[in-house]
Amino acid sequence: MKSIHSSYDALIIGFGKGGKTLAAYLANQGWTVALVEQSPLMYGGTCINIACIPTKFLIHNGELGKPYPESIQEKDQLTAALRQRNFNMVDQSPNATVITGKASFVSPHQVSVRLIDTDEEIVIEAERIFINTGAKPIIPVIPGIEQSQRVFTSTTLIDQQQLPSELVIIGGGYIALEFATMYAQYGATVTILDRSAHFLPNEDRDMADAVLATLVAKGIRIELGVSVDEIIPGEGQQDTVLFRSQEGNQQSIQTSAILVATGRHPYTEGLNVAAAGVELDVKGYIRVNERLQTNVPHIWAIGDVNGGPQFTYISLDDYRIIRSQLFNSKPYTLLDRNLVAFSLFTSPPFSHVGLREEEALAKGYRINVATLPAASITRAQLLKEPAGLLKCIVDADTDQILGCTLFCADSHELINLVQLAMRARFDYTVLRDTIYTHPTMSEGLNDLFARVS
Template sequence: MPNTSYDALIIGSGQAGNPLATALADAGQRVALIEENLLGGSCINYGCSPVKSMLASAERAHQLRTASDYGVQGTEPKVDMAAVVARKDEIIGAMREGVRSNLTQEHEGITVLEGHATFTGPRNVLFTPAKGPVQELTAKRIFINTGTRAAIPEIEGLEGLPYLTTTQLLDLKELPKHLVILGGGYIGLEFSQMFRRFGSEVTIIESGKQLLEREDDDVCESLSEILTKEGVEIVLNAEVRLVSRNAEGIFTLTASTKQGERRIRGTHLLVATGRTPNTDTLGLEQAGIKLDEKNFIEVNAQLETNVRGVYALGDVHGGPQFTHISYDDYRVIRDNLLTRGKRRSAKQRPLPYCVYTEPQLGRIGLNESQAQQEGIAYRVATMPVSTIGRARETGRTGGFWKVLVDAQDRILGATVLCAEGGEIMTMFQLAMMGKLKYQQLQNMIIAHPSWAEGLNNVFAKLKKPE
């Protein structure tokens, strides 16, 4: 069996592993990157990029459907799902090829290996290629960037049925008549609005008392109202006990609710109840690498596992599962290994994120629930989006802004449920990084008419929480 040695071995071509490969290679190291599936990881292939590409198509359909509200005579759109999927595939195909070019042509010293990796020891990996002989690889350092996959709940009758994960739904070339979504997290919400705007009937089933369990009640209530107005049915406090499918292909989900037993039927079922790490086939026990109770890899503040020289990056080590956090994992490793005199920690990082419904939900820092749990004193300012001139002019008046301020008049966190909510949230993040006081935003000259003008007005009714 051939044995090849590298300075660095990266398992998984995700948003942390790819830039790390190029940084290490540019520093003169000999790097191998192993990918079992598609180059680019979840973000490019079945996460951010394909979902947002298809959301853009759904938004166009919504604009046609609502054109008469703006004095333009529109027609009911005819959605060609095969064309929607083809557009998505073209976009992500170009991104994937860009990754391949960057790794194989633009940087010397990187060997891309397509196949499966299994640890045989702390510095040893057995590489099984799609074609060709098995190889034993060794490296001074190994980086695990294998991500996650859809978690499938244990529900009677579900196993063996042709339900969909988000990966499969993104490739569906026929529009579902009635899509039932199991799970009311941000993935479920984005897909619910997308397929409702394409023309499907949509039902969300959530076991909790609200959508988006980590958000404040008023945020969840507002989002629920917005989605319900578009025709999405939302069933909360529903514990699904049984799933079946009849000869006509209709799914029936039997759920216990506070109102009693309920049966929800649909032509298609999307399971969106969370993610589970891709750690079960890596042979981590052969290297002595520790996992937590949910099978995520345990790491320290520098993202190193309990085995010296072995690191875990991205979603596979648990915590917030976002592309931008995975990319920051790369920066943590880069600075700690390659930048002399510079130390960087993966702990206590800011966590910006955005749910790409319309309106978007942008979040940075603390919300009210978190501030109360941590015992942090705050004042809160809330402003309906409908008070912003730009919102009234464009007809995008749904949602509100909420900002928390500390005793020193600095911003603790912001929740922005608004058109372009992710962009506006980032403005608050910049103010937080610069330790600006809220009065500086309140008195800043901002171009009119823009969404950002809300920064002048949101603090007008700043008060202590009730």
Template structure:
């Protein structure tokens, strides 16, 4: 027997954008049904298998002392992570399900038509629908990779309690480098395979080289220009470099080659919702799909795969449903991102390479962290590795981009982003008064170069 539930708004997916929108719409008196496929994912990727557990592992990996057993310390860290994520998951569920206007429904959602969603034996009929199903790891089509029991994704790693003795990471981008840094600091032997001539190919060569030096200094082996030929048996990585074939036997293989929008189970064709050529839900600048009453928020719409972008997506959708309808993705400028290696790498805007290719007149201000006199905090916390770099418009003195590979970079980049959004010049940022000793006061030195 099929039960039918009526709603003003149905939200598919309990990620950041979906839950924020659901809460706001519920407070506004709308009848909301929030559908989540798994009871282990209330709150979405970030608090369960993404940002929160990985950054907590970064924290714990840095606390291990030389005499600590790597396996025991890793088990302790995973236990702490699971306790925290469980607390967050319960808090997310209770915060919404306990609201009078919101119901959380657990199960896989499939469109029946453009206003109807099937969830098991329940049909949800809604005037407005928000799709917030996020993304999922992609395992590349390498012979033997998908069949090997040693192959894992980032989701598998944050659930596993066994520290790999030797970990192979396929992919030298943000995800691969972050996990390489974490697991090396816990005590694993880590090898990163990257097909390109260097890791972090989207960054300037000097920044990428500085990051590589930090990683190799900690014992991470980086093999660039490597083509993975196959996974032989279940534990042997066969790769080609410089025309020669090599092998490496490992305990675990992390596929870190990207994530794709999670749309396979939604039955979008039944709702007439179109996809892009890359498999994301196609949306306009207001995040409306090909059906004007259906919106797509977060990773599923093919935008930048960051929790804070999903949050901003919710603001755009809420402005459509409750506000003036003027806010759009075109309003976004100076959006930062951070790679949580140790120390973190935070970037924003144009690289030097991109700015020069664009024909801009620029000046570059950069300095190694160890040489920044005005940044004693780096010495206080015993983390002097890295580099700070700014790309500045030579005519307007405005900041076009920055790469901060340093302690506290994940916080510093937000100050730079605010300056860029409000057209605060490099000179103003350089001459500002900052607390002491802090990492921010490094700007006093670096921007004087």
């Protein structure tokens, strides 16, 4: 490790996407930069180590039919290589130093760091400080959950070397559905216990129903509107999960693994932001303005910890916001951010950008709506992935695309094309009439938007 100084131009706490990119950029501008990360297993941040990259890799290997233990080993090799590459990206800069230890504010400009290798405590002073500590899984209060040896989070489950024969997932959000898809592909018997009475409650019913039908067809059991009463640790290889249906009837299910996927909350544990005078909101997120500044002007918050959408590409965009205000005369701010797309990596993936049908109607738009079964796209048939549904929402008065939801093969790629068209304010006819290569999934946009009337 490089020598640690007492004073830096910039201190970044946390090795997430926005933080590491900012560290490398500032160092290349000649700033002295310290990046503090509490764990050597998290160099590079959540995405490459315990979230986006390893989970999508495992989903892809499952689709290819590879064995689970082999896939876990390959996943570990991939994340280790990416972790080292990300460490080098920052630490090999002549102006940047990676410090491994636990950070805690002692004043607005000073942070103490307990070094992981020596347990020594040092104090670092910086002119500007950027908090990039991310979020962590919420563990619900359920009787027996702390006594069970078979309860996992999304982080710990993908570290298991052996496939659980049965998996119960508590929660019905995006993480729950991705893990359900993944483990069902590897051969586990999967049950989702979702407290919501409606599957994917924020989506239009036709799209949510299409996803539900596809997951059920894969053998995934989905119980809606249920509450989990208790987890009873078993003597052998299984625990018992007691849950109550919407009607109030108690049922039980035995399982060899339980995934808790009930959401995430900001990670500020031990950071002592109060010593810096930094304010939190009612949910514990660091409160920021449109420039991602906290109430203390020389301290910013980047990524999941500031309460924005919890995607790695949002953390990267947070970096752009901070970079622009430090170096540009016309800063880019949160007020300029719009049309953020997302993808849920079920199989096939589910992707969305803009307004849903119900949202557009609630806002008073006159709309034209078109849908297209994925099976009608030649490429989907060629890939043997005919499941799914495509949907677009168009402003009837302006022909502008208001929103699009794609549940089909390669939707995670297609949605970026639709997002680009929306940002450029193209009429829907541009996507309808573009000449796409053949045979591709993007050709489906010809047919989808041709159905707008």
